[in-house]
Amino acid sequence: MAIESHIIGFYQAVSTDQALRDASTEAEKLLDDWGIESSMREDVFQLVDSALKKGEDLDPESQRLLEKDRKSYITNGLGLPAGPKRDRFKAIKKRLSEISIIFQKNLNEETGGLWFTPEQLDGVPNDVLETLAKGQGENEGKLRLSFKYPDLFPTLKYATNAETRKTVFVANENKLPQNIPLFREAVVLRDEAARLLGYKNHAEFRIEDKMAKTPKTVDEFLGDLRERLAAGGLEEINKLLALKAAEGNKDGHYYLWDHRYYDRLMLEKDYQLDHNKIAEYFPLGPTIRGMLQIFEQLFGLVFVEITGEERDRVSDTGKGSDIVWHEDVQVFSVWDDEDEGSGFVGYLYLDLFPREGKYGHAANFNLQPGYMDENGNRRYPATALVCNFSKATPKKPSLLKHDEVVTLFHELGHGIHDLVSRTIYSRFHGTSTVRDFVEAPSQMLENWCWTPSQLKSLSHHYSYLSEDYAKAYQESSGDSSKPEEHIPDSLIENLIKTKHVNDALFNLRQLHFGIFDMTVHEPSSHENIEDLKISETYNKLRSEISKLDGPESLGEGWDWGHGQATFGHLIGGYDAGYYGYLSSQVYSADMFYTVFESDPMNGTEGRRYRHTVLERGGSQDEMQTLVDFLGRKPEPDAFYRELGIKA
Known part of the structure; x- marks a missing residue:
């Protein structure tokens, strides 16, 4: 089903045609409704239940599929007696699906x-x-x-x-007022559904099958990290306030809208770091090629871009434009290198520039999963990166700030996970792991963007791309001499010094998201969530955790903004799971510092990582995957060391 449905639903995120986006949305509603109905088929559940109880000797992945299928039928309502409760649960599931689709559509099509x-x-x-x-x-x-x-x-x-x-x-x-009631309705309905199934709240229901297992584990992790980071956050704010005062503003407040500005100013003043200057060395095209070369060397892959007449040849219709959804999209066929057997791996699509109606953040979308068909033949995957980087102008190509380089590498990491996975069943393919593990592989790869040798190899000053760009650079810089072709060591050194500047504030921001997520999904009673002032809670938690002032400090009250209405993660699958962005860093840091720190481009270890971690997808317990790779259970020491706090 995913072979058809993922593409059908994908159009709402990328198509320029409003009618097609609308049709994609309606089709996804129909598919979701069908999925809910089929997940509550009593007769199929009885078959799955009987198959599991029969206790046949199955391969581990098939056994895992059977166990997870049986559990999903129960958590989809078949653990409830037939009648009003089950009917109500089904109605809630359908409405939650509808809310999710509408919420994301509003985000995609926001034009304010x-x-x-x-x-x-x-x-x-x-x-x-x-x-x-x-x-x-x-x-x-x-x-x-x-x-x-x-x-x-x-x-x-x-x-x-x-x-x-x-x-x-x-x-x-405040850009999406229409999403405010949708968010409230979603968290209230989730709580009701969880209680119908016998859980205390939605968080208990969602976390049960994740690595954390219980909300208590999550709350303790987030609370402990908050406590450890609090002093560092205040120290960073005091330094930024001093910079603000030195700039002539001594109001004593450090506002939410101050942070990006003074954080950037600190990097320039204290570290001589000009992100615009660094961006000159990361034009999008060469940076992508450099990233793909890293993945080729590490994982034994070969990327071949499909362009021009070659697109016509591979298209079923003979029209190359039919194999992409927009003229900006790049497509690559991906292969194993000779050492890996030279076999076909799958297709990688890159859709990197903003346009009206398009998904507004950066994400990896699986277009078609890989799996083994009933004849034992492999079905190959296709995956897409959807991002929003600035487009080229006549005088400059698209240039990436360093944080955008990190974002692109992170999302490419998800794409590679999606491509190289080798599972029997599509259910476990690629990034189809538990939510509190799924970010770890991509987070680990971010370290390559802080490695001097890799930064050097990725870089290529845009003035070397064409005579026109060289002339435009000279005009804009007023410098007749040519810059170095690759980023100078001095710039790399300054950049790496800033890796942990204001790190506590960044992680406190992530903690705000994670703790808010748990707050709305872990109410003490159903009445509690019905009565909760969600926008006030969002803003109060941000103030308490991040220590940054908002309009409330100017007497405008706590209801001044509705950030949760723009928070697609909590409606799109990260509900009671956003903590995974932080907890998975424990695993990603341990993997990098244990295996790759001394030699990030070690192809032997890269291939072992590919086969031991990425290929497995969700086909086995994720903790077992980590043990297989590390040779032991993961430890948090590297994570805390990276944050500059004691373990």
């Missing part, structure tokens, strides 16, 4: 923005301003700033006008 004068956008880089729409009529002389990442983040980082940054930040938190 604000008009500013050029003076209000003082400090924002020219290459950003040049891409903004120019106003007419009442907006004559103004520029329109959208809430898409290529507009939003540079403005919060560079706009010298604090009021502009505040306006943008608050507006972004």
Whole structure:
């Protein structure tokens, strides 16, 4: 079913055609409704139950499939007696599916923005301003700033006008009022459904089959980390407040809309780090090629881009445009190298630039899973990276800030996991692991973006790409001499020094998301979640955990923003699971520092990692996968050392 359904549902995230996006949304609703009905088939459940009780000697993955199938029937309502309770549970499941689809569609199709004068956008880089729409009529002389990442983040980082940054930040938190009631309805319905099944709350229901097993384990992990990071966070804020005061603003507040700006300023002043200068060495095309070469060397893969007439040849219709959904999309066929047997692996698609109606963040989408068919033949996977990096201009190619390099490498890590997986069943393919493990492989690979030799090999100054770019660089820089082709060692050294600058504040931000997630999914009673003031809770927790001031400190109350309405993770599968972004770092740090730290490009270890971790997908217990790779159970020492706190 996934061979058809993943692509059908994918159009709502990437198509430029409103009618096709709408049709994709409606089709996904139909598929989800069918899935809910089929997951509550009493007759099929009896067959699965009987097969498990029969106790035949099965291969481990088939045994795991049978056990998980039986459990899923029970947690999908067949543990309830036929009648009103089961009917109510089914109705809740259908409504939750509908909410998820509508919520994400609203996120994808959000088109809001604000008009500013050029003076209000003082400090924002020219290459950003040049891409903004120019106003007419009442907006004559103004520029329109959208809430898409290529507009939003540079403005919060560079706009010298604090009021502009505040306006943008608050507006972004309030950009989707239609999602506010949907979020509330979702958490209330989830709690009701969990209680119908006999669980205390939705968190207990969701975490039972994850690595953490219980909400108590999660709460203790998050609480302990919060306690360990609190002092460091306050220390970082004090340093940033001193920088703010030195800039002439001594109001004593460090606001939410201050952080990206003063964090960037600190990096420039204290570490001589100019992210725009670093971005010059990471034009998108060469950076992608460099990343793929790393994966080739580490994992024994070969990536072949399909372009021009070759697209016509591989297309069933003979039209190359039919094998992609947009002209910007790149597609690669992926192969094993000779040492790995030279076999076909799958297809990788890259859709990297923003456009109207497109999914607004960075993510990896499985288009078709891999598995063995009933004749023992392999069905090959296809996977897509969907990101939103700034597009090229006549004077510059798309240039990646270092954090965007990390994001791209992270998502490519998910894509490689999706491609090299070798499971019998599609259910366990690739990233289909428990949520509190799924981020670990990609998080581990992020370390390559902080390794001097790899940064050097990935880099390629954009002025070397063409004569036009070289001329444009000289004009914009006022420097007639050519820059180094690869990023200088001094820049790399300065960059690596900043890896943990304001790290406590970053992780406290992640803790805010994780603790809010647990708060709304772990109420003491159903009445508690029905009565919970969700927006106030979101903003209060952020203030308490991150220690950053918001509009509430200016007397505007706690209901000033509705960030949860923009939080697609908690509606799209990370409910009672966002903690996994932090907990999986325990595993990713342990794997990197134990195996790869001394030689990140060790192809022998890279292939062992491919076969021991990535190939397994979710086909065995994830803790067993870690033990197989590490030779022992994972330990948190490397994670805490990385954060600069005692284990």
